Amino acid sequence: MASSSRRGPYICGIDAAMDVVSGKWKSLILWELDTYGTRRFGELRRGLPGVSEKMLIQHLREMEEDGLIHREVHREVPPRVEYSLTEHGRSLNQALRPLGEWGTQRATRLAAESAGTPA
Amino acid sequence: MASSSRRGPYICGIDAAMDVVSGKWKSLILWELDTYGTRRFGELRRGLPGVSEKMLIQHLREMEEDGLIHREVHREVPPRVEYSLTEHGRSLNQALRPLGEWGTQRATRLAAESAGTPA
């Protein structure tokens, strides 16, 4: 999405926000960086069980291009690269909070329902 | 997604909310129904320029199954089917509002940037 079809003309604000946040791991990356402040590539990989290296950098690159995260390279051997949220990334996280709470309530409700109706 | 892989174990609230809202037209359907209260199938189709009939009912069915919308059939000829938001749908819309505002600001910023850097 990043360099290709994004930033297209948006129909509404949700549309514009989704363009930036859609991607299997992006909201989790946002959450990780918000929680830890700064994380190395390998730390993120270990923090997101199941993510492939390919998708992880692809998402990180897109989010950097979208101004959500900052990438800092320390020229050492072995290399060290640190990722952190920009101001835009932090504000996006704030904007996602109510949605996250809604989702948590939904998950709670689903759990209660499936507890009431066991398989 | 609806009857198949959804309602899976969620990693976080965002995850659970995204599961319900991801789909090319879902947030727009939410918006239409929130704006008009009640809409017929054909009205929704005309209100979402570019949507295919297949995706429209597919999304409507999934959202109904997820408890976001209510479907009411009037047994007439030609048939009349009316869709509206449930309480859950309305609360989801509320939860999406900050994200929509964030997206609107982002779109505004992008427009300003591209105006400052013309092709």
Place this chain on the structure above:
DNA sequence: GCCAATACTTACCAGAAGGTAAGTATTGAA
């Protein structure tokens, strides 16, 4: 008998998203 209107339904297809696994580059330590 045929067509119009409405709300779907189906089969088929293209493109996007994401996974797997192997390879690259650098340099200090063993």
Place this chain on the structure above:
DNA sequence: TTCAATACTTACCTTCTGGTAAGTATTGGC
């Protein structure tokens, strides 16, 4: 000389998402 550690990079493949276009069902009007 070979290996370890880190952060990617690449080729290839599978799965998912969404689009196109045609078909179905019902009944009143012409």
